[in-house]
Amino acid sequence: MHKTSAWPLSLAYAALVVYASLYPFSGWHDQGISPLAFLRSPLPPKYWTGFDVMANLAGYAPLGVLLALSFLRRGDSLRFAPRTNTAAVVVATVVAGALSFTMEALQTYLPYRVASNLDLLLNIGGALLGAILAAGLELAGLIDRWSRFRVRWFVEHARGALVLLALWPFALLFPAAVPLGLGQVLERLEESLAEWLADTPFLEWLPMRDMELQPLVPAAELMCVTLGVLAPCLLAYSIIASTGRRAAVAFVVVLVGAAATALSAALSWGPVHAWAWVTPPVRYGFGLGLLLALMVLPVPRRGCAALGLVGLVLHLSVLNQAPTSAYFAQTLQTWEQGRFIHFHGLAQWLGWLWPYATLAYVLLRVSRRDPHPRISL
Known part of the structure; x- marks a missing residue:
């Protein structure tokens, strides 16, 4: 059995999303606004661009792919849910959505960042699209083909090197x-x-x-x-x-x-x-x-x-x-x-x-x- 590379990749990607969401990590203070106030903001927000939309969708799509693949590859060890494509999509979307919600709430305390309910929705949408893509790859048999390809090309315990090569x-x-x-x-x-x-x-x-x-x-x-x-x-x-x-x-x-x-x-x-x-x-x-x-x-x-x-x-x-x-x-x-x-x-x-x-x-x-x-x- 080869351990999945999707799990460490998803952890690394989540850590980098946290950094990108909270950068520059300075000026933390309570602005007298509830961290949940952004949920009640009108849609669409006053200031937004097409680039912001694409960036928020694209930023969380890889996380959705990696989380869904991690669930599918490790699902046999999870007793609380069966390893199915639907379950993988739901779990990946919920986890990515929880991460995005936390980041938006924390941005309330950063003067250089603006919490946005549109960003939250786009992040969840991007993660959902990524998870659906991963489920589609699984249904098409491409994930199993990758597993067979990995067995033929690489030695056992190659996960660390594969992760590094994928990040390069x-x-x-x-x-x-x-x-x-x-x-x-x-x-x-x-x-x-x-x-x-x-x-x-x-x-x-x-x-x-x-x-x-x-x-x-x-x-x-x-x-x-x-x-x-x-x-x-x-x-x-x-x-x-x-x-x-x-x-x-x-x-x-x-x-x-x-x-x-x-x-x-x-x-x-x-x-x-x-x-x-x-x-x-x-x-x-x-x-x-x-x-x-x-x-x-x-x-x-x-x-x-x-x-x-x-x-x-x-x-x-x-x-x-x-x-x-x-x-x-x-x-x-x-x-x-x-x-x-x-x-x-x-x-x-x-x-x-x-x-x-x-x-x-x-x-x-x-x-x-x-x-x-x-x-x-």
Whole structure:
């Protein structure tokens, strides 16, 4: 039996929804308004846009899909309800609706957010559509086909790697200073710590750099892009035994990485600039990353995990020695203050934390004994 990946994905997605709903987490106070007052507001509200409608529908649809799939895949262990498509739709919609209701009620205490009954209805509608989609996939037999595909392609206990691989394209949607450069947190972490420790004696405990961070030279940028391609490939290799399937995954990783980065650029600077990030170091980095991924096809799974660990540490050490550029800072401001606030928490934390979560996972992989070290053709 393979444990379902939908359950940890639904928990991760719910946590990110909470972050996106309550960001920026400042200015909490009682405004003298009941947290349930938004339920009595007239419909439609005075200020709303088509983008708000689509964002609220789309934001909760994946949660509905994941919750319904989690219920369907784990329903045999739930005694209070049978594992049926109807029950899965109801449970997923109710759980997502309860989460949305809680978020809207809490937004009453945030001066920068506005609680809305329309948002609640759209969130519930999005979750319902997602749950219905999951039930339809189950009725069509596509979920069982995925289960059989997973058994053929991946080893047992592959859930953690599959979750990380599924989150990787979404992590790339948040703009990065270097393409595929996930995990660049040092500069922001230093600034945040300095703000938190201001006017306290603990500020002197903060290690200070003697020199300012210097921009990456083209060779270092090429290295970061190369390792950014190689990291998800090696993560996938750690749960795939066949060299042919590994090669297919390597090409898919390159295509998905390029597409997600182009979409991020289009969202940040406009569709005209979707491919403006493809500079010579980036182009060569993609090619070199794919070449290295093909060269390590015969390496056993545990060896791939070890190589992935080394590559991630090197990637993060080089990437975090560079500052964010002025253009990158302006892009972040656009995301944080513009309409991308709806997706801010979903993409930002994935972009920051994905490589560190992968580090923890591959550490566990390396520490475990590999019962089947050989690979098949």
